[in-house]
Amino acid sequence: MSKRVTFPHSRRPSMSRASGVVVAAGLGASMVFGAGAAFASSGTADTAAIAGVATADSVAKQATAQSKAAAKAKTDKADKAEAAKKAAAKKKASWEAPVSHYVLSATYGTGGDRWASKHSGQDFAVPIGTKVEAAHTGRVVKAGPNGGGDGPAYGNAIVIKHANGKYSQYAHLSKIEVKVGDRVNTGDEIARSGNTGNSSGPHLHFEIRTSPNYGSALDPVAYLRTVHVKV
Known part of the structure; x- marks a missing residue:
């Protein structure tokens, strides 16, 4: 017969206690790892959120x-258009000398054997060949040899009618670059200077x-002065 071995009550393992320890340990691990997982998850979400905010802010x-750039470009374009419009209006309204870099020679009213x-x-x-410009906006009413119809003394000549009832005439030209009926603006090139007709140089x-015809001339220097052009 075998002997039955018995353990003192105090030394016998308690299954319920052991189970409790295991469960507690499991819960503890779960809590620790769960917290870590939650922290990791939270950290990833926060990083993504921050990145999203940064991207949205950058955009x-x-x-x-x-x-702002588009608005500035639009404003600049409008300013340039307005400046061009004002410049065109000013050019249309103003008068100028018919040539640049000149020396005044025979003046209005001079007498002598030449006339x-x-x-x-x-x-x-x-x-010869100097650019001749329209002194003011108008329409060409005469252009050609024989003074454009005013006589051979003028050589090649042009007459332009202006809106205020005045006419400007350009004579002794080497080349005519407009024709009757053309509309010209202040400063437009209309001819090249020359030595045609009754010219001493x-x-x-x-x-x-x-009027468009010979015999109705005014003092051109005095007239230009009235339209703020000094020669």
């Missing part, structure tokens, strides 16, 4: 910058008239 700033009567315009001494003969 918003870029959009604002682009909007059948007193000199009817102002002479601008310039080299290269120059531009310039008149201001009250």
